[in-house]
Amino acid sequence: MSYQAINFAQKFALFSEQWQPKVVAEMNDYQFKVVKLQGDFIWHDHQDTDETFIVLEGELRIDFRDGAVTIGAGEMFVVPKGLEHKPYAEQETKVMIIEPRGVKNTGHEDGERTADNDVWI
Amino acid sequence: MSYQAINFAQKFALFSEQWQPKVVAEMNDYQFKVVKLQGDFIWHDHQDTDETFIVLEGELRIDFRDGAVTIGAGEMFVVPKGLEHKPYAEQETKVMIIEPRGVKNTGHEDGERTADNDVWI
Numbered sequence: 487m488s489y490q491a492i493n494f495a496q497k498f499a500l501f502s503e504q505w506q507p508k509v510v511a512e513m514n515d516y517q518f519k520v521v522k523l524q525g526d527f528i529w530h531d532h533q534d535t536d537e538t539f540i541v542l543e544g545e546l547r548i549d550f551r552d553g554a555v556t557i558g559a560g561e562m563f564v565v566p567k568g569l570e571h572k573p574y575a576e577q578e579t580k581v582m583i584i585e586p587r588g589v590k591n592t593g594h595e596d597g598e599r600t601a602d603n604d605v606w607i
Numbered sequence: 608m609s610y611q612a613i614n615f616a617q618k619f620a621l622f623s624e625q626w627q628p629k630v631v632a633e634m635n636d637y638q639f640k641v642v643k644l645q646g647d648f649i650w651h652d653h654q655d656t657d658e659t660f661i662v663l664e665g666e667l668r669i670d671f672r673d674g675a676v677t678i679g680a681g682e683m684f685v686v687p688k689g690l691e692h693k694p695y696a697e698q699e700t701k702v703m704i705i706e707p708r709g710v711k712n713t714g715h716e717d718g719e720r721t722a723d724n725d726v727w728i
Contacts, residue, residue, distance in 0.1 A: 513706075
């Protein structure tokens with residue numbers, strides 16, 4: 487049997503569009519997604535689940551209504567279920583998102599930032 | 608409110624022992640654990656869950672009964688539920704493991720490699 491590791495740099499080299507998470511792996515009913523972020527996202531929350539951000543390259547700021555967290559390369563943050571947040575990246579930032587299968591990137595908000603779900607790369 | 612990212616290098620600097628996973632974050636009922644690995648682990652499996660390995664530094668080989676996968680820095684691999692596997696690292700390797708809370712590192716095997724569970728750092 488042939489087993490193959492998933493290489494993040496190789497996956498990021500396959501696409502250029504921002505704000506469009508691509509699934510690279512699944513663990514039980516959770517998905518690992520890579521995404522390129524730059525600029526402002528929208529305020530939203532996920533009522534049913536926490537959401538994990540791991541920054542692989544660049545710097546991601548996540549604003550909350552009462553503060554913010556800055557996540558650099560080699561750092562992670564788990565946004566608690568139900569907490570309103572708004573990601574922002576000054577420069578293009580490469581991020582891994584981990585969350586249950588089926589979670590919409592904009593929560594229950596819809597708009598131009600809403601991405602197709604379950605797109606594999 | 609003060610929000611703080613989790614820095615992997617800072618966490619790894621806090622301990623030296625190998626094969627003792629330390630929890631750094633939780634997402635719903637899943638845990639993110641950092642661990643230093645070197646040498647041979649034991650053959651085991653996890654009957655109830657997949658298990659994710661992300662290599663942050665070094666190189667991890669996971670042997671299966673019918674093959675192996677080599678995971679370098681910036682790579683990941685999800686070991687499917689129920690699949691017998693044996694991790695091995697020639698040099699000390701820094702790894703993040705993601706799996707449900709309560710999973711024992713040696714599966715249903717017990718031995719000197721069995722680590723305390725739910726140890727936070």
